[in-house]
Amino acid sequence: MQVEYTIPMVPAAAPPLDLGFIATATMHAGIAARPWLNSLLAALNTVFVAMQAAYILWAILAEQRPRAAIATLMMFTCRGLLGCSTQLPLPAEFLGSGMDFPVGNVSFFLFYSGHVAGAVIASLDMxxxxxxxxxxxxxxxxxxxxxxxxxxxxxxTIDLAVGVGAGILFDMLAGRYLDSKNVDRGETRCCSSCQKALVSQKLTS
Structure with a gap:
């Protein structure tokens, strides 16, 4: 409450106050002066997003562990609902790139960061x-x-912070969903062949 009552609100005509933007001001200026660097970083970021998606698909298709995929579906569904409910303006200094995800620099929701949440979900599954x-x-x-x-x-900055929390939250909710359905989450499962071996071992014993 001390913070709430001592910090003045940003006027309606002023840009949002974001400490993350202030901390990265020098880096922003460097990227803005080098469009090729902006595109390179965007492309590398898109590769990382593809890595997240590839891992989550591998977990459900090859290892038959659906928890990460369910968490991702929940996370993007909630993000879509929030993005439709309150549409935040793009920052005035936004540096777009056709190499960024979504590829082609199309419209996207700011709140919360699906980039960050997806990586958290993949990391927790790992x-x-x-x-x-x-x-x-x-x-x-x-x-x-x-x-x-x-x-x-x-x-x-708040998009990134909530993205971390969203990844953790929806991973937990996916686990509870699987528990409620009495589905074996396969947390110790390495592959389908291992599971077949375990089943045959139980049958012979």
């Missing part, structure tokens, strides 16, 4: 099956992604 080094790599890339999104003004 930790469940013991892929800690890969999860650490995804966390580092997610952090770099967040800094880049701030620097090019593709998201507000």
């Amino acid at each position: 930790r469940r099956v013991g892929r800690h080094r890969l999860a650490g790599l995804y966390d580092a890339l997610n952090l770099a992604q967040g800094v880049r999104l701030l620097a090019c003004r593709g998201h507000y």
Whole structure:
């Protein structure tokens, strides 16, 4: 309450106050002066988004572990509803690129960051099956992604912070959903052939 009553609100005609934008002001100026660098960073970010999607698809199709895919569906559904409910303006200093995801620099929802939430969901799934080094790599890339999104003004700081929380929340909700359906989440499952071996072992015993 001390914070609420001592910080004045931003006037309606003024741009939003974002500390993440202030912290990345130098990086923003550097990217703005080098359009090729903006496109390169956007392309690398798009590759990272593709890596997230590939891992989540691999988990459900190859390893038969649906939790990450269900969490992602829940996360994007909620994001779409929130994005339709309150549409935030693009920052005045937004640096778009045709290499960014969604590819072609089409319209997108600001709140919350699906880039960040998707990476968190993938990272949590990796930790469940013991892929800690890969999860650490995804966390580092997610952090770099967040800094880049701030620097090019593709998201507000609050979008990124809530994106982390959304990834954790919907991963947890997906787990509860699977528990309620009595579905084996396969958290110790490495592949379908291993599961067949376990089934045959139970039958012979």
